[in-house]
Amino acid sequence: MTNEFERGGEMVHDTELRDLFAPRRPDAEEFAAGVAERLAAGGGGTGSSHVGWWRRAASWLPGATQTGGSNLLALLFSIPGMLTFGVFALFCHQRDRLETQVERATGVRDPFWKQYLRRHAMAALYAALPIAGSLLGLAFMQLRHARGGTTVIDVATVVVMLAMGLVTFQLGQFARLRGARTRSVAMFVIGLQLTVLFGCVLWVQILGVFDGNSMFGYGATGWALAAGILTCAVTSILLARNWVGGGLSLLVLALVPSTTVFGWPDNSAAAIRERLTAVVERLRTDDLGDWRFAAHMVAVLEEAQEPGVELSDLRTALRSAIDNGLEPHPAVWQAAHRMGLIDRAGWQTLAARPKHDRELRRILSGRGSLTTEPFYMAMLRASDALTAERATELADRTVRAWPHPEATTIGLLDRAVNCIRWLEGIGHGDRIREHTAMLHELLRRHHVREADAEPYAFPGGFSEAPRQGRSTTRATSAALEVIARVGCPEDIALGHVRAYLRHNSGRTLSAPADEPVLKMLARADYYRLTYTIGVPMRGPLEFLIGERMLLAALLLAVLSFRAILLAHRSEAGGPETRQGALP
Amino acid sequence: MAANLDPTLELWIARFRGPLIGLLASWGEDWRSAEELAMDTFAEAWLSRRRLRGDASDTAVVGPWLRGIAHNLSRHGRRRRARQRLEALPAELPAPVDTPDDRIEILRRGFAELRPEDQTVLRMFYLDESSTREVAALLELTEKAVESRLYQARRALRALTDRMSSPTAGGAR
Structure with a gap:
């Protein structure tokens, strides 16, 4: 064997080392495009927007940020633990107060100072109840990381709600038989519902616990409780002139719509059109941020055979860009292709530009990438370069470019979607189904099951890379594109995907135009999943x-209302107010 | 494909792309992940550029800034992998195993025998068209120190490849 190195030199030559690293050298343009893509998506973080906030919020709690083992003492003496005991003490105190009323009704009274202290302590505690209740959810957070995962929280929430329902039922019986003041009963049941609302339902949802088997989710449970509290507050004002307590409850209740987690479902075609109109109005050819989302919403409406929105301004803007030789970001051409905004003449003009001509030649010669920019197929068609033989050849190459299901890089779902679009665009869509098994495996590896989700991350969707514990709206959207073609594997529950999209697409008080585009994307995908x-x-x-959660909330609301009515009836005709026998 | 990036960001990318990917690969990322993390790093750095103190065109200012962001992103990724009980991939060697070129294959094997710090500086410098200034800024060393490390690494690699390619070493194929 001859030594192939240049002997005599002390060092390895530069050229040898450059050759050594050549296979790993990044493509400058692809790299810049990757950075641009991340900037368009708002940076590297693609998870839920409030995840970081809650993680920071959790960091000041002893043991709350530990994801591993549990420490019972830390749990008991942490703020959530102490709050749990505090709320329990509050309930005991309420019961004591009600008993006092019964004693009073029967003629046995406490000294004045004791009543005074109780009344003021109760007022202070009641004002703090919703806040304490909201922090009670942190105890659930501890539970999630301590033992049993999210199942513990789910079971605990249902048990807490049913227990409160039982207490409310007994309170109704108690009020009916022994007499308790309507105002006290009303404040007690409103306090219970507020605690459930802020302490359980709101928090468990924020913590990433989701009810994947529910059609309505925790949001509907929250609204059911809110309706119950509203009814009880108004009833107590009307029946017992409880202006202060009822008014305070309504004030606290007014906070509910401002919380994003209780955004009401608004996933109709009309809602998509409304948001799409807002996006289209601000689209410019010199930016790239919202084009992709607009194209997606247009495609979803088309797929569902729903009326679209007016796109003539965009057509004009793109025509002008083409005529003036402007070269927007490829994402703009891609979106324009999906929305059908450029006519044949426009694509011909673009295909004649040196940059695109070079790329088309690369594609036709077998060197260009077929996993990105499917808009080039429109140029191929417009320039009559796509013969049947070439289409078959391109289809073969596209099939060879399918992402391998066992690859570990990010963007595999996007790549699969691009391959699908290429095959459909060149008239070989029938070949997609040949790869169903492989695509299903790809979906499985990207699906975020509840057991695999990162702390505070919502499961149910799909991740950017295989085996990641954080769903993203973009990856879920790409996964649905695949599912729409080849169906869903049996071991992926579409109900869980729907729960993830529902969580990310709820409507809040923000104006449609100000809504984050990712929320619009989730709404369109929720609609697609539900109706298409x-x-x-x-x-x-x-x-x-x-x-189960919604039913428990409704039961609690009904029992609360019943307890108030029974207390009022008893008070109206109870021993205190009843006229004695006339002499 | 024109990415329509701000000129300052383009300058950062042009200067630091190769060294940063090389640095991330030296921290145990596989090459593909290193490239993705480098993209994340540039995007994060650009979005939070207001926190950068100093001249955004100064290599000595931008280098440590990028290194800090890259380190955080890489650490976050490792924690996530650890939570998922996935083993971190070992640092990859610079070229595919099945390369048909014997010369490159011997170099690759020699590279694997180098000290980690020598591997790092070679990865950062030779992955792309880089200068010692950017490598020095990312490693927070002086340019002289980087030149010295490069010299020592290339010498060590020469010694290793000579030994591997000599018939008595049994390293030649």
């Missing part, structure tokens, strides 16, 4: 189990 792809129907038992 379809989620499997459930039987009656599955429905009851799935909606």
Whole structure:
């Protein structure tokens, strides 16, 4: 064997080392495009927007940020733990107060100073109840990281709600039989519901616990509780002139719509059109941020055969850009291609530009990438370069470019979607189904199951890279594109995907134009999943189990209302007010 | 493909792309992840550029800034992998195993025998068209120190490849 190195030199030559690293050298343009893509998506963080906030909020709690083992003492003496005991003490105190009223009704009275202290202590505690209740959720956070994961929280929430329902039922009986003041009963049941609302439902949702088997989710549970509190507050004002307590409750209740987690579902075609109109109005050819999302919403409406929105201004703007030789970001051409905004003459003009001509030649010669920029197929078609033989050849190359399901890099779902679009664009869409098994495996590896989700991250969606514990709206959107073509693997529950999209697409008080585009994307995908792809129907038992939280909330609301009515009836005709026998 | 980036960001990328990917690869990322993390780093750095204190065109200012962001992103990724009980991939060697070129294959094997700090400086300098200034800024060393490390690494690599390619060493194929 001859030594192939240049002997005699002390060092390895520069050229040898450059050759050594050549296969790893990044493509400058692809790299810049990757950075631009991240900037368009708002940076590297692609998870839920409030995740970081809550993580920071959790960091001041002893043991709350530990993701591993549990420490019972730390749990007991942490702020959530102490708050749990505090709320429990509050309930005991309320019960004591009600008993006092009964004693009073029967003629046995406490000294004045004791009543005075109780009344003021109660007022202070009641004002703090919603705040304490909201922090009670932190105890659940501890539970999630301590033992049992999210199942513990789910079970604990249902048990707490049912226990409160039982207490409310007994309170109604107590009020009916022994007499308790309507105002006290009303404040007690409102306090219970507020605690459930702020302490359980709101927090468990924020913490990433989701009810994947529910059609309505925690948001609907929150609204059911809010409706119950509203009813009780108004009833107590009307029946017992409880202006202060009822007014305070309504004030606290007014906070609910401002919390994003209780955004009401607004996933109709009309809502998509409304948001799309707002996006289209601000689209410019010299930016790239919202084009992709607008194209997606247009495609979803088309797929569902719903009326679209007026796009003539965009057509004019793109025509002007083409005529003036402007070269926007490829994402703009890609979106324009999906929305059908450029006519044949426009694509011909673009294809004649040196930059695109070079790329088209590369594609036709077998060197260009087929996993990005499917808009080049429009140029191929417009320039009559796409013969049947070439289309077959390109389809073969596209099939060879499918992402390998066992690859570990990010963007595999996007790549699969691009391959699908290429095949469909060149008239070989029938070949997509040949790869169903591989695409299903790709979906499985990107699906974020509840057990695999990172702390505070919502499961149910799909991740940017295989085996990641954080769903993103973009990756979920790409996964649905794939599912729309080849169906969903049996071991991925579409109900969980729907729960993830529902969480990310709820409508809040912000104006449509100010809504984040990722929320619009999630809304469009929620609509697509519900009306185009379809989620499997459930039987009656599955429905009851799935909606257990909502049913428990409704039960609590009804029992609370009943307790107030019974107390009022008893008070109106109770021993205190009843006329004695006339002499 | 024109990415329409701000000229300052383009300058950062042009200067630091190769060294940063090389640095991330030296921290245990595989090459593909290193490239993705480098993209994340530039995007994060640009979005939070207001926190950069100093001249944004000064290599000595931008280098440590990028290194800090890259370190945080890489650490976050490792924690995530650890939580998912995935083992971190070992630092990859600079070229695919199945390369048909014997010369490159011997170099690759020699590179694997180098000290980690020598590997790092070679990765950062030779991955792309880089200068010692950017490598020095990222490693927070002087240019002289980087030149010295490069010299020592290339000498060590020469010694290793000579040994591997000599018939008695049994390293030649």
